[in-house]
Amino acid sequence: MKRGCVEEVSSDPEKRLQVAPQHIVTEVLQRMGSGVSMVLDPTPEGGIKAESRKLPSSRYKGVVPQLNGRWGAQIYERTRRVWLGTFGDEAEAARAYDVAAQRFRGQEATTNFQPLSETHDDEAAELTFLLEHSKAEIVDMLRKHTYREELEQSKRDAQDGRGAIAGKRRTPSHLRSVRDLLFEKVVTPSDVGKLNRLVIPKHHAEKHFPLKSNSSMACKGVLFNYEDAGGKVWRFRYSYWKSSQSYVLTKGWNRFVKEKNLKAGDVVSFWRSTGPEKRMYIDRRTGGVVCDRSAPPAIGQLPVVKLFGVDISELPASGGDAKRGREMELFPPSQFFKRQFVEAL
């Protein structure tokens, strides 16, 4: 039910209606809190109580009703369904579908609303944003309802670093494995406790992750994407807490602690790729051992390619084209340790 604070800051969705809702006509029967066919709802609906159990179809493509009155969004890729999350608002679900459709199928995709056009600066930026992220990343953002927020952040970032490296291409993955260790921290009890935050030592924070003080970024924080040794992407909110005058990773940190079973005394290290991409990596190890700087956590060079425990080296590779598998950056939300989709370009 919670919504991202920056929700729908950009383009007005209503003006973008492209595919007219086909069945505006029969506004569907109100969904009573009842389930599909299980509950014998005694509602005196005047004789159509049989129908009253049926879920209302959505007028939007890719949107399906949920029993609780919410809406799910989904898109199909080949034979597989890719779930895009649930939404309280039907149109919001439809917008999620549109985002996925345009990332999965390009600008020609059929959308519920006006598709993104490169003629508007704003929408061109969004198209770029879409291409800069893998399908899995986009889906993850949609499911977590962080898409708008991350899009806006990327626009802000683009403002800052505009100029020199305008039209550069994506760095090939084999060039992304070179990483510099930025710093590491032995986590304290409070870092792994119920405070749900990691304090970044001030000197490291100011050196590697400077926040312009007084900027909105400093108060509300920014989102960081980190990749772990398994290739999974973690998103953390990074911000400055005035009260304690400290830099912290907040939202998202708790999940990392839980999933990695991080304990006080363990060491987390932060890395950055040396290429122009400036990808960031996070790694962890159990307490005490000194890190070997010459051996950064490498992915993509392992003999066996594993994705969340699933060996993907056997997946169909379609003609053995080397280009295939370029974008195998899967990182399904932690709940799904199954092969959701491996995208090839």
Add this chain to the structure above:
DNA sequence: AACTGTGTTGAT
């Protein structure tokens, strides 16, 4: 208990 999203199927 409430909710999410997967398993499955039939229609297009």
Add this chain to the structure above:
DNA sequence: TCAACACAGTTG
């Protein structure tokens, strides 16, 4: 591809 339906698996 797609949505409808049922309901198992998760989450709060």
